[in-house]
Amino acid sequence: MNQNQYESALNEMTSWLAHPQELGKEPAKIELAKEFDYEELHYYIFKYKKTLRGKWLLGVCGGYEEDSLENCGHTFSEMEEYRERTAEEDAVKLIEYVKSYWKEQAEQEEEKRQSPGTFVGFVLLEESTFDKEAFLCTLKDEWQVEDDYADKEEEEEEEGGDMAVISYGGGFVAVSLMQGAIPEEEIVYHAKSNFRWPEAAEVSKRHKAHLLVSVFGKTMSVKEAGELSVKVTAACCKQKGVLGVYANGTVYEPEFYLNFADMIKDDLFPLFNLVWFGLYHGKNGICGYTNGLRSLGYDEIEVIDSKQPASEVGDFLTDVANYVVDQDVVLQDGETIGFTNEQKLPITKSRGAAVEGDSLKIGF
Structure with missing residues (x-):
């Protein structure tokens, strides 16, 4: 041996x-x-x-x-x-x-790497129902999003009541009612990552169907496509019997998702809807990670075995991600980052510990 x-x-x-x-x-x-x-x-x-x-x-x-x-x-x-x-x-x-x-x-x-600006999520439903008309009204009244093409009668007949497809501002949106549940093993595994919602796994088990939400930013910017996906998903959350939102490797509580989606109404970018900030106990300290930055065109970020409190690790990851997205900064392997003149934290790129593919590890 x-x-x-x-x-x-x-x-x-x-x-x-x-x-x-x-x-x-x-x-x-x-x-x-x-x-x-x-x-x-x-x-x-x-x-x-x-x-x-x-x-x-x-x-x-x-x-x-x-x-x-x-x-x-x-x-x-x-x-x-x-x-x-x-x-x-x-x-x-x-x-x-x-x-x-x-x-x-x-x-x-x-x-995702080849097509940043593509966003996919799942809205978990207690029953297999989708009120398409109510969804389109919510999208228009609350988020001022409606199809760029006025004459849709023929297309709507082809779509049927289980699917809504619209073009808006250079983006393409599709919302489809999917009969049946996402495999329990998958949904429970990801729901357990939501430390902010202890009941996530048990609640997610109850879903019997889901809405597949797809947004493609054809000619709009990646951030615009991200905002559009949040608006569409938030409108879906107003449907009856919504249990959660499965996106970014976790399951969001509907109220949490809607509260942060409202940031858009204050002209703020809905970072918490598009990037999940996960925390867990590693073997030698607190670990944290992002899940969702890659869809925005950036590398995911991780902190491994930090001696700092979990709250500080979470705040640090949020600050870095916000800086990257807001300033369109591309962090590089071998560089350092800091938020004071004295702070110089090393950045290394390697296989992800809690995320798929490679990630940037910051020594915090």
């Missing part, structure tokens, strides 16, 4: 399980079950317990190339029971799931 590699895998598996969106704490007990090779990479199978009297559960960490201490990101657990007889087979299924997930995420992130 490569002892250093094993210890690295153990630490990573433990940290992964301790994340707020997983166990939320380190497992009561964790042991190495076995090692194996899969597709020329080395993996470690761990069995762990949530509580000392609980069942052994299965986790996998890898894959490692030869003596490397860095793996390719296949650390995962479905928190299902560990079965010694089928442990390797079960671990391979987890690996394939993670590979498929990361491939899908990579494709989505690449699409």
Whole structure:
């Protein structure tokens, strides 16, 4: 056994399980079950317990190339029971799931990089209903947004009552009623990241349908397209039975989303609707991240293992993101940033810890 590699895998598996969106704490007990090779990479199978009297559960960490201490990101657990007889087979299924997930995420992130100004969100509904006429009235009366083309009778007949499509100010908007719920595993995972709304996961489970909100800024600026997406989503939030807004890797409480959307009415940019500022406890301190800056054309930002209080980490990330978006600043790997003459915080670019793709890490 490569002892250093094993210890690295153990630490990573433990940290992964301790994340707020997983166990939320380190497992009561964790042991190495076995090692194996899969597709020329080395993996470690761990069995762990949530509580000392609980069942052994299965986790996998890898894959490692030869003596490397860095793996390719296949650390995962479905928190299902560990079965010694089928442990390797079960671990391979987890690996394939993670590979498929990361491939899908990579494709989505690449699409975002190539087309900033494209915004997609989901409004969770308690029942499968969409009052299209009420939505269009809210959009017009509250946000002064209506279709640039007056004669829409023929097009509206083709759209039907479950879809609203409009062109506005050089942007394209589509709102579609999607029958059925988003997979519970996905929605609960992301809802747990909303530390501001403890009930997010339980409330999200109740949704039976959702509105798919898509905004494409064809000729408008990225910020204008972002504002338009917030206006459209806010109008959707006035529908009956809205449970939450799934966007930027979290689930927003409708009231929270609407309150910050109102910033637009004061000629302020709705940063909190377009960028989620996440916080969690890392192994050696407070960690924070942004999710949404990439859609605005910038790199996501992270703070890892800060010794500062969580509130200060959150405020710092907000200040940096606001500075980047407001001043259209592109932060670079190797630079420093500070808000006083004395403050010079290093910036490094590397694989994201809590976000997909690469992110900028600021030493705070």
